Amino acid sequence: MDLAPASPTTQEKTLTVLGLESSCDETAAAILRRAPDGSQEILADLVLGQNDAHAPFGGVVPEIAARAHVEAIDGLVVEALKAAKLTLDDIDGFAATAGPGLVGGVMAALMTAKALALGTGKPLIAVNHLEGHALSPRLSEDVAFPYLLLLVSGGHTQLLIAEDVGVYHRLGSTIDDAAGEAFDKTAKVMGLGFPGGPALEKFAQTGDVERFALPTPLRGRPGCDFSFAGLKTAARQIWDKLENPSDQDRADLSAGVQSAIAKSLAQRSGRAMDMFVERYPNVAEPRPFLVAGGVAANKAVRTALSDAAAERGFEMTAPPMKWCTDNAAMIALAGMEHLVRGQTDDLDAAARPRWPLDEQSAKMNPAIGAGRKGPKA
Ligand code: KG4
Numbered sequence: 001m002d003l004a005p006a007s008p009t010t011q012e013k014t015l016t017v018l019g020l021e022s023s024c025d026e027t028a029a030a031i032l033r034r035a036p037d038g039s040q041e042i043l044a045d046l047v048l049g050q051n052d053a054h055a056p057f058g059g060v061v062p063e064i065a066a067r068a069h070v071e072a073i074d075g076l077v078v079e080a081l082k083a084a085k086l087t088l089d090d091i092d093g094f095a096a097t098a099g100p101g102l103v104g105g106v107m108a109a110l111m112t113a114k115a116l117a118l119g120t121g122k123p124l125i126a127v128n129h130l131e132g133h134a135l136s137p138r139l140s141e142d143v144a145f146p147y148l149l150l151l152v153s154g155g156h157t158q159l160l161i162a163e164d165v166g167v168y169h170r171l172g173s174t175i176d177d178a179a180g181e182a183f184d185k186t187a188k189v190m191g192l193g194f195p196g197g198p199a200l201e202k203f204a205q206t207g208d209v210e211r212f213a214l215p216t217p218l219r220g221r222p223g224c225d226f227s228f229a230g231l232k233t234a235a236r237q238i239w240d241k242l243e244n245p246s247d248q249d250r251a252d253l254s255a256g257v258q259s260a261i262a263k264s265l266a267q268r269s270g271r272a273m274d275m276f277v278e279r280y281p282n283v284a285e286p287r288p289f290l291v292a293g294g295v296a297a298n299k300a301v302r303t304a305l306s307d308a309a310a311e312r313g314f315e316m317t318a319p320p321m322k323w324c325t326d327n328a329a330m331i332a333l334a335g336m337e338h339l340v341r342g343q344t345d346d347l348d349a350a351a352r353p354r355w356p357l358d359e360q361s362a363k364m365n366p367a368i369g370a371g372r373k374g375p376k377a
């Protein structure tokens with residue numbers, strides 16, 4: 001599959017990077033090749049989900065995830081090489097997510113990449129999973145820097161400006177739950193099944209969005225941070241008061257929750273767009289607003305975001321769904337960007353449960369409730 005060309009670098013020869021991902025509940029391996037002229041191609045792109053293993057528990061169980069990654073990852077590397085018709089000798093660098101994420105899971109990809117790097121004598125690149133997401137739009141489109149990105153998944157909800165490879169400014173992030181978590185946990189309360197987001201969206205289609213009054217989180221507050229814990233609690237309280245709830249009740253509450261989440265994402269993103277324009281007054285319209293993460297699959301969310309973008313001279317785009325959710329192609333891409341810049345890692349690179357993409361802004365404005373070990377993201 002041919003991809004958008006990369007930004008010009010000083011790369012002299014064709015390079016091939018194997019990327020590995022295992023930070024949440026997807027085990028993934030991908031191989032990316034880039035020629036000196038910047039043209040690039042994905043030679044393999046494999047993702048193995050674990051939904052069936054976690055479904056009985058209504059959420060991702062870290063120990064089950066870690067075990068499943070360990071069992072799957074070696075085979076996936078072999079499959080990826082087979083799909084690309086390559087051997088390990090053809091790989092110039094091994095990139096793996098080193099965090100943030102469930103550390104037992106992160107270790108599966110990272111240790112595998114270390115072993116491969118050690119065995120072949122080729123470099124290791126320890127990739128920040130969030131950088132993978134931040135660069136993922138550039139897998140499918142020639143998106144120029146700087147661009148505004150909303151990353152909205154089960155683990156993360158944050159707005160950032162990607163100014164260049166390795167230069168990211170976080171404008172805001174969630175102070176409690178991620179948006180996907182709010183979808184999943186509300187769906188779980190209503191017994192809609194796992195994963196909750198898509199199930200809730202389905203119920204919402206036949207729901208009355210006006211029936212339950214739900215607050216739009218942080219409405220009118222300055223800044224671009226998000227909060228979804230209050231909304232989740234409000235939804236649970238409404239649910240608990242319903243006697244013998246029917247499918248119509250489920251649909252109405254789903255519609256209310258979905259609408260409140262979509263509104264909040266759009267309002268906070270609108271503020272981030274204003275900040276982007278202030279910072280980069282010369283970026284021509286339509287200015288780029290990229291959305292990545294599993295929640296970007298939700299139609300109400302997409303509509304709210306693209307309306308907010310259009311009002312402000314931005315254009316909302318999302319990578320194809322397979323690169324919106326967790327995947328290894330984005331890890332291979334981030335790895336490639338570092339490899340061509342000579343940025344590789346030692347074999348003692350640590351797995352990091354928390355690893356803010358914008359360390360500086362995260363330190364200056366740590367997300368509230370992020371725990372004593374520092375901000376999650
Ligand atoms: O990016 P992703 O696959 O994995 C990580 O969280 O890293 O995102 C998964 C999240 C889950 O919370 C899931 O419920 C949510 O994305 N999601 C949705 C929809 N599809 C996936 N939420 C709302 N509506 C959807 N259609």
Ligand code: ZN
Pocket residue numbers: 129133153155325326
């Ligand atoms: Zn992710």
